[in-house]
Amino acid sequence: MRDMTDYARGAAYLAGDYMPIAEAKIPVTHWGYRRSDVTYDVVGVRDGAFFRLDDHIARFRASMTRLRMTPPETDDEIRAILHRTVALSGLRDAYVAMDCLRASPPPGAPRHPAFAPSYLICTAVPWVWVASEEMIARGMHLMIPKVRRIPPESFDPRVKNFHWGDLTEGQFEALDAGADFAILTDAEDCVTEGAGFNVFMVAGGRVVTPARGALDGVTRASVLELCAEEGIPTEIRAIPADEFRQADEIFGCTTAGGIMPASRIDGRIMGNDRPGPLSERLRQRFWARRAEGWHATPVDYASA
């Protein structure tokens, strides 16, 4: 029996077993690592409650199906595992991931992914903000790098995946340019997404987000829902980089960050070098709705 203090830095479930996060490891021979043959999802826990838990599980299942992965756990079992993993960690604010990855074909089987069994890993670690509190207060400094987002024709971005080489390269270009985050464009020079977050721009009083080339984010859907509640018009369409650079406001959104306003893009200062008024209004509204229990599912801490 492990001491519960081992779980202080997080908890994990790995193919049937629960363990402290530090013990959750993958063989270097597994294709989930060696071929990035893996999909995942992340659900946030704030103040002891999941946000849109069933939406994340539904998207995760759709991603697994798209990749022809069939781990043994049902959706109900995944839900119970996520509760128990968070409960074991004891965390009230947690970043909770579910990964499904392929092992490798058994000896003698063809070296084809169809012969490699897939398995589930769930982890709960202390909440980490994608953008620091300082960045959110002053507004994120964004830039558009040379590297292009991997196109949907190569990998469907709606299947949440670890093919982050382009996003990582973008983050290095951002570092070189003195910016916080890179926003990648596609081959048509239209905006897609940042490293782990969707983007919106505000132009002419409308809130606009790219139609293609990015994850169908759950927080993105929540922003569109908030705008509908607030009577703010929205558009989902292609956003050319040149139009994006001239936006009135820009913000990002993600599970581990909520709504993250920007104040600079490619060196251009937007507004007063502070988060834009509509972005800030939506951000505050987002957390106010969360505090009211919007889409919340309390964690079953008794399941530990």
Add this chain to the structure above:
Amino acid sequence: MRDMTDYARGAAYLAGDYMPIAEAKIPVTHWGYRRSDVTYDVVGVRDGAFFRLDDHIARFRASMTRLRMTPPETDDEIRAILHRTVALSGLRDAYVAMDCLRASPPPGAPRHPAFAPSYLICTAVPWVWVASEEMIARGMHLMIPKVRRIPPESFDPRVKNFHWGDLTEGQFEALDAGADFAILTDAEDCVTEGAGFNVFMVAGGRVVTPARGALDGVTRASVLELCAEEGIPTEIRAIPADEFRQADEIFGCTTAGGIMPASRIDGRIMGNDRPGPLSERLRQRFWARRAEGWHATPVDYASA
């Protein structure tokens, strides 16, 4: 002290320590897995000797530099580690990989790859043929899938990487079509590479390989060298898919396979549904040169 029988299925070096392959595991929190922030190389060992060891180490170093990875080991140290890893495994025929991956930023550091240290993993496992002996004897059955190869503008294919989602999808399309391997095209409908191997076609007596969108393969370079020795003209240029489908012969090449002739492409039977004569001549010449010690470095088995 471990019993040497633990090493029967392979050996590994991981960030300073040697261990049986089954013990070589990566934390699920490391970005080498979670963001596929990793590069690698593979050198083959046949009959107790590496093939083009220094060429693989040089390419590996170039890939690491391109990704701004600086593991503590020098090239000389990597060479010594590879010798010792193979020696520990006792294998005379081995598939030997070197990976460099990023961990994750330490607590409190910015969540940027520049703050995540990188480390080295080397593994030696029993030799596996990319194409089975049966496939090589009858010729591989190839097909061109709908999925497109990740373009160089998104990830430089000369940096050997685990962004295999497109290749994996291609392998499922190949399975559905009753073929052995998918050969992916780029956005211009030109041929790039297969899942882990470069491709060549023979047309009008010339041996042709794509100029762009594929790994600068070490075995590919060896094929070009062999052709020069044999007085066979070669070309490195774009190959439209339609031209590829009409080739006189097609073959693939890779570390774990040497030269692998094909006999079918998209259902079309080439020649007599057998490996083409020039492909087969090059394949036999390749292994004959290998048997002569071409580019060979004997493994230092005393280093175990």
